[in-house]
Amino acid sequence: MSLPAYWQQSKEFLTHTDPKLAKLILEHQQYSISSRGEALETLLRSIVGQQISVQAAASVWGKLEKKIGKIKPENVILMSFEELKSCGLSKQKVQYIINICNHFINFSIKDHLYWENRSFESIYDELITIKGVGPWTAEMFGMFYLLEKDIFPIKDIGIIRAMNQIYGEGKPLSLEKIIAISETWRPYRSVACWFLWRSIDSEEVLY
Template sequence: MASRVPIWWDEAHEVLLNDELLGPVVKEHGPAGISSREDLFQTLVRSIVGQQISVTAADAIWGRLCAHLGEVTPHHVLATDQPSIASCGVTRPKASYIYGLAEDAERLMDQPWNTMSDSEIQKHLVSFRGIGPWTAEMMLMFHFLRQDIFSLGDIGLIRGTQRLVPDAETKEQVGEIAERWRPYRTAAAWYLWRILDPVPVEY
């Protein structure tokens, strides 16, 4: 499936390249950035698989899940069962969440996304079991390519910011620092993650 890149990325890259704090990181990792696979269901399932585990573990489980399902679609999920999903390495609660999303796929995906604000999309997504604020924020970034999302619930963004500003000890202080990167906090987050892991995460 072809990936879509955000129309605002080049401008965000140029702005952040000149930022006193983040500029050296942007220069080191170059202009390539975030993209969307344009498959909301698959992106959501992948984000649920990756909740609270390492990228390496998530990639391994995702590979087994893809092999089991053939294709990660609501139809293919409903053609199997929750124990079979769990056998791929997914916890039983996560298997339940994935199955529930497949059962309610029409309500999940049939929305006027282009006219919805960031907060409206987040409110819709968190109405489904298994989707909390962090997962909704990842969807805003990695699927909808919204340009000014910064998740204070993401430990990687907290630690990345603290590498740049060691005195930022609380989430509130990190949030205050992130204000300098408006309106391109999504791109700032992308580069902050690179501080901790040069290999980009995918959803």
Template sequence: MSTAKEKVASIDGAPDYWGQACRDLMKQDRIMKKIIPKYGSGFLVTRGDAFTTLARAIVGQQISVAAAQAVWDRVLVASKRKMNPKNILALSVEELRAAGLSGRKVEYIRDLADHFDSGRLHANQWKNMDDESVIQELSAIRGIGRWTAEMFLIFNLIRPNILPLDDVGLIKAISLNYFSGEPVSRHEAREVAANWAPWRTVATWYMWRSIDPIPVEY
């Protein structure tokens, strides 16, 4: 009979650090020891290029998943099914509004496209930059705050040690799993997560799974 450690150590297609992270987390944290075997067959998956990931994050801000998908599909149609900076910049404000984007989001997605198109971003260097440097560069783009930048680090760059303290789902999961549902402050969440380093991304992913078994896609 295979053990939990063996189960998480042999996941094809997972980030190269995933098995080690799971083993360490189960050793270091009593809650992770329970949660990881339960969802051990899943792992973090990256989808899309940098521009697509960030554009989709902007489209999805403050609306439901279903609404975001509907708007995204219409933006894709408007851009002739080729989501790239030049195609977005070629669309008029009216065309983007007709796809369902608010006036503010039109400004945001065009600013994002302009940053990529003009070369102001060091996208080809992000893989070699530290987490905070990438967050700082992304946060200079209109409509992208720290949470969106952290989601990018998790879902696109697959960084292993990101702790998105502004994420409602993460705070809720920490509350339910570590504090019996009592409200949790950022300080308390950070203290819990200190035990997860250097694999806070992996622990966050399992915290999300504990309240929603179906992984979100970015």
């Protein structure tokens, strides 16, 4: 797993910019965001992890790996719908996983070269054409596979909950307030989000 080159600089920037984040960074300074280096796995883990806890997602993923073996689009497609569903997935998530694997097969996506030298906007626009891949999943791909440093997944339940706790003292913040706070983190919003996730879940977030 690779550590992004911007990690240390981003922590220093956020520590000086935001006292509340500075406390989180100090508490979790031994950890860092990292990439598994597998595009398909990152996307599929993002689908599995939608609206469930980190622990629950890990359990479902473990069952998938046991049933499928090596996570390759061809291997996933060989599984029946019911076999995939039996791992703890909803019908909707199974279909989304199949859609992603078909996209990889149809576009002959074999390795990292497919994604190199492209803007995140270009990749984002491609991913959201896949039925089941919405903005959040595309943003997770940007953060955890491409290691983009300045993504703010505004609809992430965990981020909103953490911001309400830390900046709203437990009370819901308005969307305008959430955006205003996040703007102060540029150009390292991805890093700020990673530490916010750590504040509400002891399990490390990694897609």
